Amino acid sequence: MALRRGNSKDSRPTVLRKDRTGYNPITVALIALAVIAVICYFGFTKNMPFTHPFQFKAVFSSANSIRLSSPVRIAGVNVGKVVAVEGQEGTNNSVLTIEMQDQGLPIHKDALLKIRPRIFLEGNFFVDLKPGTPQAPTIAEGDTIPAAQTAIPVQLDQVLTSLQQDTRKNLQVLLIELGAGLSDKPTPEEDAQQPEMTKGKSAAEALNNALIYSKPALKNSALVNQAFQGLDPDDLPNLVRGLAATSTKLVGSETQLGDLVVNFNTTMGAIASEQSAVRETVRLLGPTVKNAYYSLGSLNEALPSLAQFSVDFVPGVEQTQPTIDAVTPWIAQATPLVSEAELGGLAAELQPTTESLAQLSAATIPLLTQTENFSKCVSDVLIPTGNVVVPDGSSTTNLPNSEEFWLALAGFNGESQSFDANGQMVRAQSGGGPNPVEMTGGNLNEGQPVFGNSIGDPQGTKPAWTSGQKIAFKPNALCKDQALPDIAGTPTGPAD
Numbered sequence: 001m002a003l004r005r006g007n008s009k010d011s012r013p014t015v016l017r018k019d020r021t022g023y024n025p026i027t028v029a030l031i032a033l034a035v036i037a038v039i040c041y042f043g044f045t046k047n048m049p050f051t052h053p054f055q056f057k058a059v060f061s062s063a064n065s066i067r068l069s070s071p072v073r074i075a076g077v078n079v080g081k082v083v084a085v086e087g088q089e090g091t092n093n094s095v096l097t098i099e100m101q102d103q104g105l106p107i108h109k110d111a112l113l114k115i116r117p118r119i120f121l122e123g124n125f126f127v128d129l130k131p132g133t134p135q136a137p138t139i140a141e142g143d144t145i146p147a148a149q150t151a152i153p154v155q156l157d158q159v160l161t162s163l164q165q166d167t168r169k170n171l172q173v174l175l176i177e178l179g180a181g182l183s184d185k186p187t188p189e190e191d192a193q194q195p196e197m198t199k200g201k202s203a204a205e206a207l208n209n210a211l212i213y214s215k216p217a218l219k220n221s222a223l224v225n226q227a228f229q230g231l232d233p234d235d236l237p238n239l240v241r242g243l244a245a246t247s248t249k250l251v252g253s254e255t256q257l258g259d260l261v262v263n264f265n266t267t268m269g270a271i272a273s274e275q276s277a278v279r280e281t282v283r284l285l286g287p288t289v290k291n292a293y294y295s296l297g298s299l300n301e302a303l304p305s306l307a308q309f310s311v312d313f314v315p316g317v318e319q320t321q322p323t324i325d326a327v328t329p330w331i332a333q334a335t336p337l338v339s340e341a342e343l344g345g346l347a348a349e350l351q352p353t354t355e356s357l358a359q360l361s362a363a364t365i366p367l368l369t370q371t372e373n374f375s376k377c378v379s380d381v382l383i384p385t386g387n388v389v390v391p392d393g394s395s396t397t398n399l400p401n402s403e404e405f406w407l408a409l410a411g412f413n414g415e416s417q418s419f420d421a422n423g424q425m426v427r428a429q430s431g432g433g434p435n436p437v438e439m440t441g442g443n444l445n446e447g448q449p450v451f452g453n454s455i456g457d458p459q460g461t462k463p464a465w466t467s468g469q470k471i472a473f474k475p476n477a478l479c480k481d482q483a484l485p486d487i488a489g490t491p492t493g494p495a496d
Helices: 025-045 156-162 165-183 203-228 235-250 254-273 275-318 320-337 340-386 401-415
Strands: 002-004 014-016 054-060 071-074 077-087 094-100 112-117 125-130 435-439 450-454
Touching: 054 112, 077 125, 094 125, 165 203, 254 275, 275 320, 320 340, 340 401
Parallel strands: 071 125
Antiparallel strands: 054 094, 071 077, 077 094, 112 125, 435 450
């Protein structure tokens, strides 16, 4: 127990209690410092400790005076901030590291970012973020949005720099020349190369006349634009994403792109040097497209048949492998057959026969020639001669002499019949009689007349010889080359 001196009025001692001694000043100071540190941390960092916020990167063509802690907004709402700005190696681009709050997630791969000023002429900038379409996949932490999906604002100094005095002068000249080109009348030399509907008219009047064709042209353009959208809603976005991916691959290839521009300029120069041919090509492009349209229409009509053929061809294709499997054993058996031991030996044995066949083929050529001559003799001489009708007055049968020949044989056969059992016989007159007969003509007895006697008095010949012409006999000429005999009294064939 402690004693304390009292005052003069009360000399009684004061007793001090041990539990009223108070807190240790050092402890209180440490607690106060810890609380102040926590308040300062939250005040300046605005982050919860022991947490890892979502971060990703975006490539911009310029940082555009963006600063650390510049806000990132979606539809005007702050959802993140810029935590780092650094250059991209090998390029003039800038890479921004952005830290996002949970309310700004998720971010898709087709997201768009643009650096924009907060207030016009203020100079402070923020990042305007469009998180992308829900159909696109989301980015992972640490992913990078390519420069093809980012943009920076155009500054006022850039606009003013673009409109320097020489640029403004060139723009004035352009407007003056454009007005003159639209309003001036063409010269007779220029009119000579123009179609009738534009002769004597200025460019503005010709453009007005061109509006007549604007309706079908705009209709076709609308159809083309509609076709560009694709069949499915995602076709056009997929195309844009593909182009974005292509552009991303081109980033960092400035040297190659420069070479491409130089080569393209060279190509355009070569085309310009052939402008006459290019003009003719463009003139023929219209008919070519028209013909191609009809050709494609025909092709389109043929496609259903082709599709049906493809469907019908499927069973054949399906049987290809079984066919190969079935042919494989045959090939295995046929291979020894065509080997040197089998087919080679047979070929060696057939070689003498082959030589004999070759000699037979050579000897057959003259036979074929004679066969051809005989065939032409039959078709060109014998058959036409046999088809001639020999006039014989009232006894004419109006039948070809070939048929009359067979009728004569039938008559001879009947004439030689006998009424007894001795069989057939032919009765011939041996000659002699009181009536002399003289026969002239022909080649008998070298053209000298031949005399004989006949029992009866000859009345004439049946059929009667009416042509009065001698038939030339040429034993040394081929039959096919002989003239047709004039047995009917009229010319019936070509001359010799």
